[in-house]
Amino acid sequence: MPFDRTHEDVLDVLILGAGLSGIGCAAYLSRELPVKTWRILEMRDDLGGTWDLFRYPGIRSDSDLHTFAYDFKPWMSDNSIADGPEIKAYIAETAADYGIQDKIHFDRKVVSCDWSSDEGLWTIKTDATDGSGRETWRARWIFSATGYYDYAQGYRPDFPGEERFQGPIIHPQDWPETLDHSGKTIAVIGSGATAVTLLPSLAADAAHVVQIQRTPTYVVPVPKQDPLAKFLRPWLPKNWRHAILRRKNIIRQHIFFTLCQRYPKMMRGFIRKANLKRLPEDYAVDRHFNPPYDPWDQRLCAVPDGDLFRCLRAGRCSIVTGQIQTFAETGIEMEDGTRVEADIIVTATGLNLKLMGGVEYRVDGRLVDWADHLVFKGMMLDGIPNFVMAMGYTNSSWTLKVGLICQYFCRLLSEMDQRGMGICVPLRPDKDMELRPLLDFKAGYVQRSVDKLPRQGDAFPWQMTFDYDEDKKMMRKGRVVEPELRLSPLPQPEAMEDKL
Structure with a gap:
């Protein structure tokens, strides 16, 4: 029979998610x-998060691993752009x-998180994924590392x-391990990173692969292996190499993004x-x-060693751009009359966004509506005590920002201990503030859910920031306790007894 179990020990931090951010x-x-x-609570049966979930052919990073890896653990592989199993092994x-x-x-699937001001702690309830029972956990802080999309299903239009x-008809998020695509003709619907990854990977064994896209995406060739990494390997210790390559790639990413923002016409020509x-x-x-949009209005697609272009030159894959009119018995018919024959159709149509893993949060019995809250330093939310969310960069490597968030979190916990404080909550200022979407990003999965997300303001510390060097100064060396943070001691047992 299912059981209910309560963990009596109160943890300092409960981490939700055992992916790159949680680990x-x-x-x-x-x-x-x-x-x-x-402790870490993980819904799946293994760590890795994204890199355990996605199993489609060719799954890989679209950021270099010298910035996507942790700053404290050097990336040792020769591959700067790495595949999913290699990244998962690094996390493990x-x-x-x-x-x-x-x-x-x-x-453990988290079903609810309830904050009690009287107790100064979170109560977290989880269900075992095998249906065997429910557990109750208690913690002073929650660090939500659940990512921002739905692990249960991807975006799949009809x-x-x-x-x-x-x-x-297959969605990449649910790729069947037993699928044999060798010798088959495959149509891949989509134009994002997943589609441009699948094309050359499937084409290695398929008869032919056709990408069907409504509109194009910016595609940028990048070296799979970093020439500087090869050069430095015989001469420098691994920590020095990692630091140099990380710094070089941070600067390169920043310059490329800044040029795209300031000179979009020039960068469009450069990419073309x-x-x-x-x-x-x-x-x-x-x-x-x-x-039809400027570079970096949406995330660019990186292709290692130009594998997509090699596939197109060899004739193993092709691209059709336009509107789909209908599926047919043996393929897809386009509005312009083009017919795409296919034995298999892959719908690489994107993700469903699901903030905080879809978990129900309450603060003193009041249900949290994320859209009512304002982000603080890109990691906390006004009015929600002792809560941190891992939200990385959209214009650079995700982990760069998450690493800074973790470092600031540790500084904040240490500062609170020194002051004898146990509760921390950001308070929204009384003055009027222009509110903007949390993610100022035109990707489809963001736009479909933008109204459900928290908001950002128009000034520090209520803005999402995307400059690593500025964020590093703020998170590592800046003031720990801003005036907008209210700190208070934990409730005393006597006061709790009086209320009872």
């Missing part, structure tokens, strides 16, 4: 605040280095006539020229590689 937070706590007690190795694995409780198609150089002669570059 990173645990490692920082172990390194910087070893006396703190913490980090967990082993800091004894994290034994503090992860797998197969297409006219799809019930007529005689072959399998890079594409044209690698595409077949007389290729319709302006039809298939010329987006």
